[in-house]
Amino acid sequence: MLREGRERCRRLQEAGSRGSQMSTLVSDLYDDLVLLVWNQACQEHFGGKVPSGLALVAHGGFGRRDLAPFSDADLMLIVSARATADGERVAQSLSRDLVDIGLEVGFSMRRPGEACALSWSDPVIFTSLTESRFLAGSLKIFSSFFESLRHGARRRSGPLIRSLMAARREEKLRWGDTSHLLTPNIKKSRGGLRDIQMMRWIGFARYGEVDLERLLKLGALSEEDYREIRRCYEFLIRLRNELHVRENRAQDVLDRPTQMVIAEAWSYPGGEGMLPVEAFMQEYFDVSRSVRYIARFFADDHRPRPIFARVMETLRAKRIGQGMMMGPEHVWVEAHALPEFVSSLPRVLRLMSLANLHGKRIQHHTWQAIRTAMQQRKPEAPDAESVGAFLSLLSKRTRLAPLLRRLHELRVIEQLIPEFKHCRGLLQFNAYHKYTVDAHSIRAVEAVTEFADDQSAMGRRYRRLKDKTLLHLALLIHDIGKGFEEDHSVVGARMARAIGERFELDHRSIEILEWLVLKHLAANTVAFRHDLSDPTILLDFAKEVGSIRRLELLMVHSVADLAAVGPGVLTDWKLKLMEDLYLRTRRYFEMGDIYADQESLTQDICQQVALHLPPAEEAATAHRILYQCPLSLLRRERPEDLAEQLLNIAKQLDQGATSVCYFHFDPITSAIRYVVIHRPSGRQVGVFARMVGSFMACGIDILRAEIMSVGDLLWDEFWVSDPDHPDQPPPERIAKVIALVEKMLADPAAPLPERRRTWSVGKQKDSPEVHVLPTKVVFDNETLDRYTILSVFAYDESGFLYRIASSLADLDVDLHFAKIDTHLDQVADVFYVTEENGQQISRPQRQEQIREGLLNALTGK
Template sequence: MAGSSLSDVVLRGREMLRKGRERCRRQHDGGSRGTQVSTLVSDLYDDLVLEVWNQACADYFDSATPAGVALVAHGGFGRRDLAPYSDADLMLIVRGRSTAVAEKLAQALTRDLVDIGLEVGFALRTPREACSLSWSDPVIFTSLTESRFLAGSLKVFKRFFQSLRHGAVRRGGRLVRDLTQARQEERSKWGDTNYLLTPNVKKSRGGLRDIQMIRWIGFARYGEVDLERLLKLGTLTDEDYRMLRRAYDFLIRLRNELHFRENRAQDVLDRATQVVIAKAWGYKGREGVLPVEAFMQQYFDVTRDVRYAARFFADDNRSRPLIGQAIERIRARRIGTDVLMGPTHIWVEASKLREFSLSLPRILRFMSLANHHNRRIGHHTWQTIRKAMQERQPARPDAESVGAFLSLLSRGGRLAPLLRRLHELRIIDQLIPDFKRTRGLLQFNAYHKYTVDAHCIRAVEVATDFADDPTAMGRRYRRLKDKTLLHLALLIHDIGKGYEEDHSIVGARIARKTGERLDLDASSIEILEWLVLKHLSVNTVAFRHDLNDPEIVIAFAKEVGSIRRLELLIIHSVADLAAVGPDVLTDWKMKLIEDLYLRTRRYFETGDLDADQAELADEIRHQVRECLGDETTAATSLGLLRQIPLSMLRREKPEDLATQLIHVAAALDAGQRTLCFSQYDPIPSAMRYVVIFRQGDTRVGIFARVAGAFMSCGIDILRAEIVTLEDIVWDEFWVSDPDYPDQPPPERLDAVSSRVRDLLDSPDAPLPPRKRKWSVGKKDESETLNVLPTKVDLDNETLDRFTILSLFAYDQTGLLYRVATALSQLNLVLHFAKIDTHLDQVADVFYLTEADGRQVESKERQSQVRQAVLSVISPEDQDSADA
């Protein structure tokens, strides 16, 4: 629609909206409370809607108010807690005979409000239809509970809302169950913990939605949504009411900030915005804590309190069937003098509860009982304990409390939920004081989804879930007679984060101190300290080294020392990795970990790793030879087969490797120097490109050329493995192609393969420029987010033949190509590589030698290599090249 054809009401409305949002922004920037700004936005929306309503009444009804129709704001608009770019949810409630009138008004409202620039949700319903939909759809019910009269017939509105209120209270039990279930489903999408690193301030757990849930449940039970009215009715405690008001204002102000910064509706608090807001709001850092971490710790404190209040309010108002409650009481048996246990719950006798809740040892023993019998703690019991612990002054735990805590840790069951409750009560802080520092502590990378404390407890939960796991990992977990050390190590394994020193080293010191505080024996303390110190070693060896190299496995076995420690460390590593976030523990990574475990265990049991390797390689080569048959290129195929190392032999099925050998041999016999072919690998869900190149005199820079070819196609290398035969380089690359999230079409695969062949066959040709579009779904973030240092380590001790270069850095466009180019320019030969990219981080390992086959030996040469790699990562890191 051209600007000149817009109606006067739209033009006026646009100007009102522009000036109104500017006024709201000034109010916000001036430090006004979130609720004040939100009210100002709601007033602005009211004015715009009524402007259009009045114009429509003038156009169609000579400015008279039409009978039988009521204009209603609902949802956030009805609640009057709009953010600057929120939707305006409107409904016309209409008596049946006024439908034609309502349709004219609806057309004018939707057309003009959208033209003005508002996002409008609109419905036209009779009172009966609106109420009926509310009983069947919890989303509609929650929105309509917040209905507010705007214009039209007040009588129609009152009749509708009275019917809604009375109908809700009659159906209260079912509605509360439906609301709770719908909220659980929403949390599973937006985050079932309030400790998310990039939370949605509206929908994640502990966010605005949970405060709204209290209002909606209040309406279903008592016909009231106002928190103050719920307080007067005695359904909210004074403490929870005050906390919710403070939290509501903080979250509303934060949501307003997000909308103003984006100039659009935005509820996700991403990492870059966290940094900016922390600075703008004046948060100060302290030793070991950045300003952004201080800001987010406050956010997590607020959302944790909201989460608890919302859950308790829901529990209080969720009606368990009377027959179920009766059965629970009738079948309850007494445990000790105070505790009763039914088929599903465990609780403390009401007359003894107050005295009981003041004793930390009794609370810990009670939780251990709940875990041992796999029972839920009764809600009233838990509420009383929660209040008592909030009032309790922290003190060093006595021997009885320590014993009860260790007893709790000794079993799986409901251990993780109980640890979360102990953490919320700050009881873990009293038992392990250093754990307090992890509360709400950010891990500033996209790799981790949770804060340090949430991640640690989640790791315990992953481990306890192994109890019912039919896999080998489940069998190993069940084999552990005493699981106390495993669970304790997982609980504290990242406790050293947030310090300048390596967190594993700091954590190991804290682990020893923790073991002494909990009065563990010397042997247990030593194992606990070792587990925390070495908790990343499985990942380092499995993901970054050649597991077919006996030296690697033997060195790892010596570091571990025994089968018992191996099993503890493997279970710990898998639980830790799975607790990082969804899709981190891939099938490929699990396969590598399992491979490392089996090889190391075999070494402990037989002490003869080399013989097993050679025997296995010979067996696989025999199977491949059987598949080759009498093909015409047998001599070349067999020559290649003899050179292929065990790592490649194990990677392919014998029949698939035979097919590849026939294809490669035929090309090489025909004088072709370069081959590139691809296939989909379902384990990592990625395309795999196999690049084979006859080197001749070209020994340096091959990997860089291939990486450059992929870069120029806009393809992201997720993983790479390099094998050098006598005269053949046989490289494999697992890649992500942003233009084709699923399997690329054949023409795309052919184009990429052709690009690789062209660049290898023409080593002096310049690389084509990379595509501007690099990847999908990655948001550019401030460089200040890269708070973890880049690391470039050179190791000549692990292997006799190669220098191992390990690189940790934040991912950047073309990073692998630049690193490979830097190494080739130093005339270094690349013999093996493992590239591991996850979200925003890379952890790459390269096995290098000088051109004459020697390790990179002198300190000057090592410094030169380190400086060259750092210089292509980011200029800021050059100063730390010799660190």
């Protein structure tokens, strides 16, 4: 029966049945199975009679009848004091036979008073028993238990609701305290089924009812909220059924491969610049946002407050404007003024500003009226008063991000910036971002306002901006062009100009706004993908920026944008690179000659390092290497530390060593760093590949790498992750790694050991089918005269860098500089390369040969 029933569920799901229809079918199936086993147990132990002191109860999801095909069956046997022995015999048969059938069963046996007492002390037990449903046995016993539970809950409603809300907060922290997760748990993450269930449980504590329709009739839930919750529930329960059917097991996590499969199965259409999976997830986020919004207000309206506080809310309220009232906890609009009030954008913005300023909640009825009005309001150009109020809000930093989130939930931002509607719940399915476009944009504003209390250089630059309005507006709309075929920066820049003109900004402000959106990725591209010691790169960037004011705006914008991508993305390493780019570019604007500045700085640092070296006649090799070092290398260490390293390197080279490798724990980036200096005796091609292969053979993952030439030396630096020693490795581990690197460089013919296999306990990688962006190889011969810039875009995986390096060596490509970094799970590596004769790689046929070789190496073809 169970097998056939689940197969019937599968067919219904594939036919597109409603979620509640499927849940009813599963619940009926479970009822039939449980009652068959119950009747068999009664036949076995009591000759077919039902003992008078027993009642079989379904609770939890089974009691609610919203089961998915592989859900657990939660059962409780209520026994009277005189029927305990009978209950134990029945319980043994039930728990044994139901498990043998193949059901996952949660089973308990309680006396009525015991079950109630446990409910008052444990919110998990309480929430499950509120959903109790009579199945078999003594209806009298069940009714007595449930009425005791109902009346006891209403008497204890305050403490129970507080414990329910605390337990839910803890659960959201474990499963996702945002409704914009890439891989949500549709049951337990914020905005999931659990929030709908929370409304039922709070309703039971306050009114003794869990049924949402009954709560509607009691006035605890509005008609609009009821309809919306029912719509969202149907979507979520259908989605949960789909997960169970596809996985053939209980599954509530909506992972990325499954998102793609469901989007196709449910026939979501793609669109211009939008994948079907992105359209599907946009609807999911819309549903979870609605659930979160309604559940939050329901909990707030019914949270325990003393009668005195509720009375004082009205008695102590004061008028703060036409029709607006403010009490100790809430602000609201009087009922007679509400219809006219919600149609006025300036007045709504003023209410939001006052609520934000005083830290008050907006009363639910007022909030709901505003949200409904904004959804129904026809798009039209905002009036000057509305624009002025909005720009006034953007000019302030205090609590700006929470205010923008409120305005976004109320659809107010869409009234002022219609283009923002396209971003609502838009998930770019490329793993660059942790959040949807709208959530990321508001998070970027939040990140920049946090600079105000930061004592770093970025914080000082943010505080120096007298008028922060343009910066905040640019961050809010910087990704507004995503979801279209054309480059999102170009689309966004056009939209930014239109927004600036609609807001009637002055011509100069419109130009800056448009430029910031167009160039918001420029600083990241230069800092993370190019050699900052190359004057040509800096000069091109400086020309693109144009002035110190624009430079400061762009740098603050770029760092805030990076911080908002996801947790841990803005590393100390990246911040250091951005700061380096800022300082170099600013010096150019101040001095006007980037080449003179480079030479002057290089000479100054060399002189500082030389002070810590013996005289040139005693340490000739160290002095020679020092004056060949590029500025980027000179700036990486303190002068005294660099002097010590140079002496050690020179000593080994003078003794005949061809390679020197040393370990360094970088406190600035909190990263393990290996430095490899090699003097090639012949052909340089392939040296880098052997270095990378040596680390790979030791089971070490390369996070970043930079390679450069220092005179006749190859100077390569690797920032790595050592799975065996995540903090600082012991001396014997360091010695082993260094020995292998030096051995592999000393004997170019020696085969590399195979990579040591390890169990991975790190983050789970997505399967290849979710990698929707193509692997790309791009050639650039325009930026630099001397080198071809080779950019490789691909998804990160084990051995990625080694395959690239080996392929370049096999293709006789000479590598002069590399910058390697991982952006979430996607890699954008940049290599400065030439032919073996030192010429740029310019012939189309040669470029195609290299591109094909790299793609074959990366895709395993």
